[in-house]
Amino acid sequence: MTTATTIEAGGGAAPGAGTPHGEAPGTVVIDSVTKHYGDATAVDRLSLTIQPGEFISLLGPSGCGKTTTLRMIAGFEHPDAGDIRVSGRSVLGVPPYRRDVNTVFQAYALFPHMSVAENVAYGLQQKRTPKSEIRQRVVDALDLAQMRGFADRKPTQLSGGQQQRVALARALVNRPSVLLLDEPLGALDRQLREEMQLELKLLQSRLGITFVFVTHDQGEALSMSDRIAIMRSGRIEQLADADTVYARPASAYVAAFVGQQNFFRGTVVEGGAAVDSVHALVRGGAAELAVGEQGQAAVRPEFVEIAADAPDAAASGTSNTARGRLIGVSHLGETMQYLVQLGDDQSLIARRPSPEAPQLAVGDAVVCSWRAESVLLFPSDDAASAGGYVAPPTA
Structure with a gap:
């Protein structure tokens, strides 16, 4: 103006x-x-x-x-x-x-x-x-x-x-x-x-x-x-x-409201949280939780890689992997969005820039992965819909 x-x-x-x-x-x-x-x-x-x-x-x-x-x-x-x-x-x-x-x-x-x-x-x-x-x-x-x-x-x-x-x-x-x-x-x-x-x-x-x-x-x-x-x-x-x-959201409530998040529940172990539902070790986060406590880990869709095969952890720098089946693909213009079913009660969203997005079809078996530093950790009783992806409210 x-x-x-x-x-x-x-x-x-x-x-x-x-x-x-x-x-x-x-x-x-x-x-x-x-x-x-x-x-x-x-x-x-x-x-x-x-x-x-x-x-x-x-x-x-x-x-x-x-x-x-x-x-x-x-x-x-x-x-x-x-x-x-x-x-x-x-x-x-x-x-x-x-x-x-x-x-x-x-x-x-x-x-x-x-x-x-x-x-x-x-x-x-x-x-x-x-x-x-x-x-x-x-x-x-x-x-x-x-x-x-x-x-x-x-x-x-x-x-x-x-x-x-x-x-x-x-x-x-x-x-x-x-x-x-x-x-x-x-x-x-x-x-x-x-x-x-x-x-x-x-x-x-x-x-x-x-x-x-x-x-x-x-x-x-x-x-x-x-x-x-x-x-x-x-x-x-x-x-x-x-x-x-x-x-650096102060709580799971903020993390879920500002943008989208994938939330996983797990038991805190040394250096992170073990997420039983997807058999992955989630590391990182600033929450001061004691070993043995229940926690919830959050990772944004844009930090999740998705492929037909598991990545080389040493080469990619990823330390978390989860296998699942692709149940939805959406074209969002600059990005492609993938909805993955990991288990009976666990789903996950991955987003990749359109030029780099893998060619995957609904029904494909896929592997999702993310870096340890992309993960946030919150108390299990913090307000967020842990156990799957969370979209921000629209009203």
Whole structure:
């Protein structure tokens, strides 16, 4: 995204100026926040500090508390305990329109009878902003969203991606220090969603505004975020950058949610876990499990080799092998995916780059193998569907 327009966020206050906690504009602090709905706990003593200009994603399945957390920052829900500060000031009891935030929802909620420019200007008009200032700020916001040429159109004359840009412009025109995005790309098709992911990240980098992005799509979170907060039952299971949550997940729950995993149960032995169901020795992982304990090993499909014959372990560097029968082959574009039945209750996914993928047919006897360093080890009672491959939830 290229434009000559800039929008200053939060009125340009000096970092920490006039704030009781000395926190810079754009800082969001969630301090031991709890939210109940009747007997259900949606958010459970959640604490999180979001830095100015950071792009952070709240990632998790439906019911994990991510949207409730966002709505409490926005002011649409109120915590039962704890505090929320935006730009150094507590927002408890402050109505949404008086907070230094704006929200973009999955349902863009544009006024169908108003033009694009009128939709963007609406919030400023409600604040009785001078007309000359409204005109310039609307132009600036539409330039940022690459929608200036559509200013006179009605929302019904726009595509889904264009409507999403208008919703962004309407939020940015208020010059918030924090922009909250509640699954804003969920209504778009895959190609447009991927394009908008790039544009959102470029826009956030250009403006330097704090973005808090809620999604259940781990691909979105991995591609855009500076940090990802993976949520589970109203708490943060892991908070880290994309590389860390993918390569070094803190738990089997995170490992299963971010990408796909093959899970195997076994008894921990010296240096690893013996997986009885496939008669393979799985080594590696950082879990501090004692010898004799039950554990579960995880290996990602892209780390699994598959062939008609067993590889030379010394030459390939693999120390784990499992024999099975191929029960499914899928072409995923850049990769080929193989589903292998290893036993009565054990299956495994392997993925190979298409140019290197072996020519195998359903029904073939195959051998799967993987390196020791590709394996993670977790306690057996950690939350993951051990005993087979696990796909990330989609809702």
